[in-house]
Amino acid sequence: MNFNLTEEQKAIRETVRKFAQAEVAPRAEELDRTGEFPYDLVKRCAEVGIQGLLFPEELGGTNADVLSWVLAIEELARGDASLAVTIFVGAGAGAVIQQRGTPEMIRDWVLPIIIGEGIGSFAITEPDAGSDNRSIRTTAEIRGDRIVVNGVKSFITNPGTKISKFINTVCALKSDVDNPRDRPFCIVSIPTGTTGYTVSEKYRKMGWRSSDTRECRFDDCVVPLNHMISQPGKGLEEGWGVLNLGRISLAATSVGLAQASLDASLKFARQRVQFGRPIGSFQRVQDMVVEMAVEIEAARLLTLQAAFLWEQDHDVQKEISMAKLYATEAAKKVADLGVQVHGGFGFMDEYAVSRYYRDVRIHTIGDGTSQIQRMIIARTLGLRV
Template sequence: MEFELTREQQIVQDMVRDFARREIAPHAEKWDQEAIFPKDVFKKMGELGLLGLPFPEQYGGSGADTITYAIAVEEIGRACGGTGLSYAAAVSLGASPLYYFGTEEQKQEFLVPLAKGEALGAFGLTEPNAGSDAKGTRTTAVLDGDEYVLNGEKCWITNAGYAKCVIVTAVTGESENGKKQISAFIVPTGTKGFEIRCNYDKMGVRASNTCELVLKDVRVPKSHLLGDPSKGFKQFLFTLDGGRISIAALALGIAQAAFDKALAYAKERKQFGQTISSFQAIQFKLADMAMEIELARNMVLKAAWLKDQKKPFSKEAAFAKLFASETATKVCNQALQIHGGYGYMREYGIERMLRDAKLMEIGEGTSEIQRLVIARHLGCL
């Protein structure tokens, strides 16, 4: 068993940490307060090869492994949760399905520009009436000659406002057992009838772009069907499993940032004539926070390692996502407590981290759904 990062993984970690400290962290407060999507930063991330990090070079990627990608998400999330969310969604949700399920033509046309960072990827699964229960999808795709005609609505889709194409799930029929057959389609933005509205006023991850999609008689060629139509549901479960590793890594980054601030503050802040870090109550909080962050990191890296080894990783991805996201909320809350009234003030940045962390317990499967996934792996259902 090897607990050291490889030299290549360390190089990427140093590079992304340095980039995030210089280009992202100094602006995170402003982007949060004014809900600014940092478009130029994504351009630079594209130039550094970050948007294609886990994809082979032949598809415009950097050829790194999932561990390296998880490290990159953690470092970006440490600087800004919203930027981290858009980064994770672009790679894990927008580009990955094209890599795993696309034809060679689809990869060349749609994956290469995403991996090179020329556009952002997005994945539209959630609908106003189909969240945790994706089988409740109502968007339809009906074959008409050589084209599919899509109708429906999607909500809270990350990056759609800056995407070149959105992968949209839609019902294409019924399988033999009478269940809905859900397939995925590559829908280029700008297609007639495809409207993208980005007007949500979010609690956190405010630097991330989140949009509503309306599809009215949107026509796409048959060649835009992604993967095997009868396995659409399984395909997006695989996509979400991978995405969960990245959300766990993002949660970890937010938790680490809050912990770093709390530790530094505790060593500086004096009350009753001594630093608050000399009080056992504060020491115990910091000790628990450090331990839980370390546990979460081990879980993220193990899930990523399993994926890289092409071993089953669904349960471990759910473990990592559940534990890291709940740890992030807890750690940010304790970091705020350690800061006292200052933590409640915007300028200290802790309340932003707490708001950002909360999303990690909701997106890509809520904590309740992660527990269901784990229970299923235990053979309970």
């Protein structure tokens, strides 16, 4: 692996770092408290060029590599993990449309995403189908040149804002296959506002509070056949491909959140005086901070390595799952240590480490739990249950 970033990659990291520290981090506490969706910051992210990294120049993007994307998401999450997830899910859903959608879908959904006036969603999870994707019950029925979708998706990011444009929905194609687990699957893009497509109120959440998470219902939703954006029957496999971008982005979000926790803990350890000395001079406090720093570096390296190899066109399933597993678990540990370094202050919501501790809890669950990442890694090592 080449450890030297290109001048362009360094510039992207620097630009997003400055933006996130100046404009995102100072708003994070208020957004966590109110749970308001930060429309203005989504727009500012686009002005800084973050969403555009995923899209070609002819659409107004910059066609950057995966490594640049990962660097940008890490820096954004160092400002606010909740905003990072809004952006990586919202733009990631658009990247699929840019590759597989019709020119109209690109005009109506992708272009707004690039300028910060749109976001998309990706829906695979259902009330009775989380880790076990094959048991999903949402159906897509082909009727002539139309598809009819029925079902419920749970815990979906981004569907209920004023700028939510569409939802890429993994469905089981109606067929006469006997064993439900062998059904053919597909991905159908459903525009916001389609008759029969409704979203619930926002869930009340432990963390990621300013990101929009809702249940989505489809009651006889009719869309044109060309809204099927996967090959018929390949929906799950292609959906897992989409999840890989989510997983590497969540790994980067974890590194950024953990780095923010370390930044805050170093500052606190220098300022807080006990026994007549800054607590950072006590070796047992130093041990905690050092553990945080080492975990972050290991998580960052695994994440950058996965991005680097992905760019080289390697089969990176193992590396992406390892990065997702390690970075999310490391961030959970780091966020916990950050609270410990802060003592009682860390339990108070005025201190950012309290928010990191809550925000990080979903990282080892979303986009495939740590247990599922271990299953995937075991498979790549040749082991099967």
